[in-house]
Amino acid sequence: MPWSTVELMSNLMNWTWFHKLGSPKWFYEISGRWLPWLIAAAALLMVSGLVWGLVFAPPERYQGDSYRIIYIHVPAAFLAQACYLTMALAGAVGLIWKMKIADVALQQAAPVGAWLCFIALVTGAIWGKPTWGTYWVWDARLTSMLILLFLYFGVIALGQAISNRDSAAKACAVLSLVGAVNIPIIQKSVEWWSTLHQPATFKITGKASMSAEMWLPLLLSVLGFYCLFIVLVLMRMRLEVLKRESRSAWAKAEVGKLVGARP
Amino acid sequence: MNAVRKKRLYIILALVAGVAIAVGLALSALQENINLFYTPTQIANGEAPQDARIRAGGMVTEGSVKRSADSLEVEFLVTDFANSVPIRYRGILPDLFREGQGIVALGKLNADGVLIADQVLAKHDENYMPPEVTKALKESGKLKPDAKEGGA
Numbered sequence: 001m002p003w004s005t006v007e008l009m010s011n012l013m014n015w016t017w018f019h020k021l022g023s024p025k026w027f028y029e030i031s032g033r034w035l036p037w038l039i040a041a042a043a044l045l046m047v048s049g050l051v052w053g054l055v056f057a058p059p060e061r062y063q064g065d066s067y068r069i070i071y072i073h074v075p076a077a078f079l080a081q082a083c084y085l086t087m088a089l090a091g092a093v094g095l096i097w098k099m100k101i102a103d104v105a106l107q108q109a110a111p112v113g114a115w116l117c118f119i120a121l122v123t124g125a126i127w128g129k130p131t132w133g134t135y136w137v138w139d140a141r142l143t144s145m146l147i148l149l150f151l152y153f154g155v156i157a158l159g160q161a162i163s164n165r166d167s168a169a170k171a172c173a174v175l176s177l178v179g180a181v182n183i184p185i186i187q188k189s190v191e192w193w194s195t196l197h198q199p200a201t202f203k204i205t206g207k208a209s210m211s212a213e214m215w216l217p218l219l220l221s222v223l224g225f226y227c228l229f230i231v232l233v234l235m236r237m238r239l240e241v242l243k244r245e246s247r248s249a250w251a252k253a254e255v256g257k258l259v260g261a262r263p
Numbered sequence: 264m265n266a267v268r269k270k271r272l273y274i275i276l277a278l279v280a281g282v283a284i285a286v287g288l289a290l291s292a293l294q295e296n297i298n299l300f301y302t303p304t305q306i307a308n309g310e311a312p313q314d315a316r317i318r319a320g321g322m323v324t325e326g327s328v329k330r331s332a333d334s335l336e337v338e339f340l341v342t343d344f345a346n347s348v349p350i351r352y353r354g355i356l357p358d359l360f361r362e363g364q365g366i367v368a369l370g371k372l373n374a375d376g377v378l379i380a381d382q383v384l385a386k387h388d389e390n391y392m393p394p395e396v397t398k399a400l401k402e403s404g405k406l407k408p409d410a411k412e413g414g415a
Binding site: 060177 | 357
């Protein structure tokens with residue numbers, strides 16, 4: 001085994017990489033290096049996926065063109081749930097290792113997730129009117145998704161309401177962890193109960209319930225939304241890290257650079 | 264992981280497991296109320312309350328739709344392939360309403376077991392297909408003409 005691999009393995013095993021992540025300066029540097037690539041990937045995937053899906057994909061046999069909202073609805077709903085799981089994970093890391101960056105991630109992801117959840121609900125309602133004949137029904141899927149939106153509001157409100165940073169972090173982490181119980185309920189609601197909402201069309205595993213020329217743009221769009229989500233959260237986190245570290249020399253230098261760069 | 268962190272991890276796992284169990288119990292207790300609609304079998308077994316507004320859901324039976332000649336009144340059967348419920352509705356049906364399509368009707372059961380609906384919602388399935396594919400499938404005989412329209 002080459003020496004570098006051994007070193008990497010031992011690094012991974014004694015968790016140094018993990019503890020390094022907790023250093024705000026290290027996070028700021030590494031995320032700055034990733035961002036341009038992530039932005040490029042997000043732009044490329046989203047533009048290709050959405051243009052393909054909204055313009056070139058064939059119309060659906062019964063719904064005609066109205067089904068095309070799926071290219072926004074499904075990725076937004078996916079990410080709204082993935083975001084909450086990320087927050088729960090960050091909450092656990094924050095509580096167990098007392099890592100400050102986990103709290104930054106949790107609180108900065110919450111508004112992004114809330115917007116995604118809101119987009120999923122609104123696009124679903126717009127699609128529901130012509131397809132089902134109603135904007136809203138209180139079925140298990142729709143209701144559990146609305147609860148997710150309220151959980152996001154709860155996390156955001158808790159973070160804002162508690163002025164002590166450590167208490168706020170703890171409260172948000174606990175709410176994120178407890179609320180994560182809702183995610184499998186959203187996922188399984190269409191199987192456990194009879195709902196108006198149909199079961200999943202877009203599946204990572206198993207046979208897709210849609211033809212390839214409709215599924216591929218959806219896949220691109222979902223991946224694009226993932227990249228966009230990571231970009232948005234990283235950008236918000238970087239700003240928050242600078243704010244929190246504003247007394248340290250490296251943050252002052254970084255802010256100076258950013259302000260100086262402006263004409 | 265040191266002992267303190269391990270302890271915190273266990274506390275968190277216990278917290279999440281406790282909440283999950285509590286929510287699971289609550290949901291299983293509410294099982295009946297969470298379902299958006301009764302299936303025709305549940306209605307046939309008398310699980311659906313009389314004289315209360317209920318929702319009935321299932322597939323519109325092929326060839327069962329009877330439209331009135333001089334009004335918007337329409338009558339059809341909804342089935343889950345074991346039992347079926349007759350539904351009477353006056354009004355404009357959603358665009359996706361067709362024989363073989365899944366629907367949910369909201370209304371009251373009358374004494375004859377007919378659901379007098381005041382709202383009919385179309386339930387779309389998870390299958391999305393472009394029209395050419397449906398046509399090709401029908402021509403190749405993989406999809407029976409009309410029988411499978413609307414999917415399962």
